[in-house]
Amino acid sequence: MLLAIDSGNTNVVFAVYDGDERLGVWRCMNDPKRTADEYAVWLHQLMAIKDIEFKDITRTILASVVPETMFNLESLCRRYFDDDPLLVSAMSGIKLGIEVLIKYPRQVGADRIVNAIAGHKKYGGPLIIVDFGTATTFDIVDGNGNYCGGVIAPGPNLSLKSLYMAAAQLPLVEIKASEKVIGDDTESAMQSGIFWGYVAMLEGMIDRIVKEFGEDMKVIATGGLSDIFAQSTDKIQDIDRGLTLDGLVEIYKRNI
Numbered sequence: 001m002l003l004a005i006d007s008g009n010t011n012v013v014f015a016v017y018d019g020d021e022r023l024g025v026w027r028c029m030n031d032p033k034r035t036a037d038e039y040a041v042w043l044h045q046l047m048a049i050k051d052i053e054f055k056d057i058t059r060t061i062l063a064s065v066v067p068e069t070m071f072n073l074e075s076l077c078r079r080y081f082d083d084d085p086l087l088v089s090a091m092s093g094i095k096l097g098i099e100v101l102i103k104y105p106r107q108v109g110a111d112r113i114v115n116a117i118a119g120h121k122k123y124g125g126p127l128i129i130v131d132f133g134t135a136t137t138f139d140i141v142d143g144n145g146n147y148c149g150g151v152i153a154p155g156p157n158l159s160l161k162s163l164y165m166a167a168a169q170l171p172l173v174e175i176k177a178s179e180k181v182i183g184d185d186t187e188s189a190m191q192s193g194i195f196w197g198y199v200a201m202l203e204g205m206i207d208r209i210v211k212e213f214g215e216d217m218k219v220i221a222t223g224g225l226s227d228i229f230a231q232s233t234d235k236i237q238d239i240d241r242g243l244t245l246d247g248l249v250e251i252y253k254r255n256i
Helices: 036-049 067-081 110-123 156-166 186-213 226-230 243-253
Strands: 002-007 011-018 021-029 059-064 127-132 135-141 147-154 218-223
Touching: 002 067, 002 243, 011 243, 021 036, 036 067, 059 067, 059 110, 059 243, 110 127, 110 135, 110 147, 110 218, 110 243, 127 186, 127 226, 135 186, 147 156, 147 186, 156 186, 186 226, 218 226, 218 243
Parallel strands: 002 059, 127 218
Antiparallel strands: 002 011, 011 021, 127 135, 135 147
């Protein structure tokens, strides 16, 4: 079995695969101070619920956008699964099966490369992948599956938190679609600004990307807030919450 680890800015996600079958997915807050032993105790208990034992894991693969977490996650793989994890990045030397066609490939986050590989494998191209995470990213994949660059914007939660912290009289509100764009109180006005403001940004950015790229493009959404935003626009054709994990499995297959 394969243990796939996606270390993002907010959460670390662990998934166990038997071939293409995903047997379990678990996530915890990403804390660089969490040790390999702490990960192991937590993960051992959750895997046991699915009748998965540590000895069942034969290979591991790791993608991280938080360098401070790498040592402890690599130690987890080596100490508890007796495996040197396959590390994913544009410059790691592993077989990606795509080209990273930007000025400084080393700067591309591992998650964006993984999403590009999974997106092209599952949906073809050209493609726009919108990832609603700590940042909202738009990643561009051409017809051959190559990564062509993208856009990075603050995520909705990050924007909302910044607004709340910077303005003394503004409350912390839930991110959801308001019934009307024009708010009739502070809370509804903030909800409209965050939600419909992001929908407008999303639709405008997609239109600009497609015009600049010069071809029709399919748009895939992933990430924690993909469901709520994707259902409020016709610009997104598919929602794929497991895209990054499936991409890790595909990269593993290309390197065995």
